[in-house]
Amino acid sequence: MTSVRAEAVPVEVELNLFSQRPNPTWSLAAPQAEELGRSLASLVQRPARERSPITGYRGFLIRDQPDSGSVRLIRVYGGSVEIPGRGVFLDPDRKVERWLLESAGDAVDPEMRALVLRELEARPR
Amino acid sequence: MPFAVTLNLYSQRPDPRWALSPEQDAEFLDRVRSLLLRTPLKARGVAGRTGYRGFTVSSSPDSPLAGPRVLVLDGIVDPGVSAPSFFDPERGLEKWLLSTAGEALAGDVRAAVASLLERPADEAVFSFAGALALTARAGSCVPRAADAPAFVPGLWTGGDVQDKNHCYDYANNQQTGTQAVPGTTHGIQVVFTCPSIQAAAEADGLVQTPDFTRKLRSGEGWYVALALSTTGRFGPDFHWYRQDDDGCWSHKVGGDPPTNCDDSFNAITNPKHCDRGEYDTFCCFMITNGNVKIS
Numbered sequence: 419m420t421s422v423r424a425e426a427v428p429v430e431v432e433l434n435l436f437s438q439r440p441n442p443t444w445s446l447a448a449p450q451a452e453e454l455g456r457s458l459a460s461l462v463q464r465p466a467r468e469r470s471p472i473t474g475y476r477g478f479l480i481r482d483q484p485d486s487g488s489v490r491l492i493r494v495y496g497g498s499v500e501i502p503g504r505g506v507f508l509d510p511d512r513k514v515e516r517w518l519l520e521s522a523g524d525a526v527d528p529e530m531r532a533l534v535l536r537e538l539e540a541r542p543r
Numbered sequence: 544m545p546f547a548v549t550l551n552l553y554s555q556r557p558d559p560r561w562a563l564s565p566e567q568d569a570e571f572l573d574r575v576r577s578l579l580l581r582t583p584l585k586a587r588g589v590a591g592r593t594g595y596r597g598f599t600v601s602s603s604p605d606s607p608l609a610g611p612r613v614l615v616l617d618g619i620v621d622p623g624v625s626a627p628s629f630f631d632p633e634r635g636l637e638k639w640l641l642s643t644a645g646e647a648l649a650g651d652v653r654a655a656v657a658s659l660l661e662r663p664a665d666e667a668v669f670s671f672a673g674a675l676a677l678t679a680r681a682g683s684c685v686p687r688a689a690d691a692p693a694f695v696p697g698l699w700t701g702g703d704v705q706d707k708n709h710c711y712d713y714a715n716n717q718q719t720g721t722q723a724v725p726g727t728t729h730g731i732q733v734v735f736t737c738p739s740i741q742a743a744a745e746a747d748g749l750v751q752t753p754d755f756t757r758k759l760r761s762g763e764g765w766y767v768a769l770a771l772s773t774t775g776r777f778g779p780d781f782h783w784y785r786q787d788d789d790g791c792w793s794h795k796v797g798g799d800p801p802t803n804c805d806d807s808f809n810a811i812t813n814p815k816h817c818d819r820g821e822y823d824t825f826c827c828f829m830i831t832n833g834n835v836k837i838s
Contacts, residue, residue, distance in 0.1 A: 437710045437782040437796045437822075438724065464655035472806045473796055473820030474777065491706075497658075508655055533777060 428483065429454065431518055433526060433534065434476040444525035454480070454521075457514060458492075461499055461507035470495040475537040478518045494518060512538050546571060548640055550648065550656070551596035561647035571600065574636055575613070575620060578629035584619050595659050598640045615640060618664025632664045683812050684790030688759035688766060690832065691788040692716040700800040713795035714767040714783035715749075715831050723837040725749075735779035737771055737826035744769070748835035752828050755786060755813075764832030768792070768814040770822035782822045784814040785831075792817075 429451040432443045446454060470476045470493075477495025484490055493500040494514050499507040509515065519526070519534055526534070546563040563571060597616025614621045615636050620629040631637070637660050644653065699705060699713060707720040717723070726733055726743025733743045741751060755766040766786040772779055784794040792811035793803040805811050806820030815825045 432798075434797065434799070435777045436780045439778075439780045440722075441797060462651040462654060464658065471820065472802060472804060472808075473782070473822060476796070476799065479798070508658060510658075530777060 430481045431521060432479040432481070433519070433522065434479055435474065435530075435534075437473065442522065442525045442530070444522055446521060450521055451482075454514075454517070457517065458499065458501070458507070461509060461514075463505050464498065464508040475534055478515060480518070545602055546600055547602070548643060549599040549601070550641075550644065551599060552652070552656075559644065559647045559652070561644055563643060567643050570639075574639060575629070578620060578631055578636075580630040580632070582619060582628050582630040584621075584628055584630075595656055598637060600640070630664070634660050634664050684792075684810065686788060686790040687755055687757070687786060688764065688788075689761040690759065690763065691765040691786055694787040694789065694791070694793045694801070694803050696801045699795060705800060706798045708795070709797055710783040710795050711837060713793075713801055714785040715835055715837055716765075716785070716833070717835075717837060719838055721838045725837070728836045728838045735771065735773070735781065737769065737824065740769060740771070740781055741827055741829070744829060747837050749829040749831045752830050755828050759830065762832075764830045766828055767831050768828050769826040770814065770819050771824040771826055772821045773824050777821070780821065781826075782819070784811065 429446040430443060431446060432441050435441055477493060480492040480494065481489050482492070490502055492502070494509065497509045497512050497515075499509050499514055501507065515538055516535075519531060519538070522531070546568050548561055548563060550559045552558055597614055599612065599614050601612040612622075615631075618631045618634045618637070620631055620636060622628070638657070641648075641653065641656055641660065648656075699708060699718075703720060704718060707722055708718050709722045711723045711725060712719050712721075715723070721727075724733065724743075725731075725740055726746050729743075729746040731743045731746055733739045745751065749767070752766070755768075759765065768784040768786075769781065770784070771781045782794065782796065784792045786792050787803070790812075791803055792814050793801055794811075794814075795801040803810060805814075805817035807818040809817065811817045815828075819825070
């Protein structure tokens with residue numbers, strides 16, 4: 419099984435929604451970053467990622483700096499997790515997406531959270 | 544063992560391949576014979592597609608039969624150019640072929656393909672047809688501006704260039720790295736209405752125009768278009784498109800890579816009438832040029 423090993427902090431998450439307006443972004447606390455790393459490490463590889471829509475909810479972007487190197491951008495959408503240089507991984511039941519939304523805290527207001535949750539319940543567009 | 548199965552997955556690596564047992568050979572033929580729905584679609588048209596690209600069933604090398612070669616993808620069972628295809632809406636044949644792989648397939652690859660096969664065939668075919676539409680409609684765009692930039696996604700993709708240049712930067716073909724907003728250079732703060740954003744863009748040097756029918760000569764700039772999300776599900780926002788040198792339109796949504804597709808994954812011949820997704824209100828066409836000041 420191909421896997422992703424846990425990575426160190428800092429980790430920033432962006433909810434990819436808008437074009438002109440700034441997207442909601444937040445940082446993960448160290449325990450959250452470790453939990454995310456464990457979660458990513460348990461995923462299995464898949465052959466191709468789910469194509470995200472052009473506008474509207476387009477998933478989450480995770481920026482981290484593995485081994486304190488250059489910033490890496492991980493894309494999470496529609497049951498797929500795309501990790502540069504490692505491949506595309508299956509996110510069954512969109513658990514990683516749900517977890518990331520939960521981690522937003524006050525960065526995402528309740529109304530927007532409900533709308534994104536509705537997107538997560540639907541089949542990827 | 545007349546039949547061999549290839550699971551088309553890779554580019555560089557060899558694809559997984561296995562032989563069917565005599566019992567499986569018979570079951571394969573029975574399953575194909577039981578398909579009743581015919582379709583004019585051919586499964587071979589998968590140009591540009593990567594990842595899972597279906598199963599090829601052919602005569603195995605040690606078979607005395609110069610038999611058929613069948614491609615099974617997205618519920619289309621395609622026996623080749625000389626015969627019509629059959630449609631398998633539940634993708635039962637693909638699922639069955641996957642189950643015959645045995646040790647030829649690692650468990651995680653099998654699980655990944657199995658999850659893709661859960662997507663209904665009509666939906667998978669629709670997405671594929673949408674992607675093809677780009678090619679089919681390429682001739683319907685009419686170039687209008689000598690100065691229009693070329694659609695080169697690679698110039699705007701990756702790292703800070705992609706992250707820090709959004710739709711207004713892209714429409715004006717300027718990599719400011721500031722996520723430019725209309726009017727900022729001139730101390731104007733926009734609100735989310737068409738007149739407010741139009742006025743701010745005019746302060747930057749853009750000029751309103753009723754449409755994009757007039758040919759623009761060298762030095763006259765190129766066409767851009769503004770749309771607004773007023774009833775968008777996630778709150779107000781606005782968005783810019785630009786006309787490229789091939790006459791089709793492209794755009795860059797936030798920190799995503801640029802695209803020349805609308806929300807239905809069709810080529811954009813006119814942003815006023817394309818599927819703009821969240822950006823439901825079309826505001827106006829404008830003309831920009833290389834001298835406008837944005838930040």
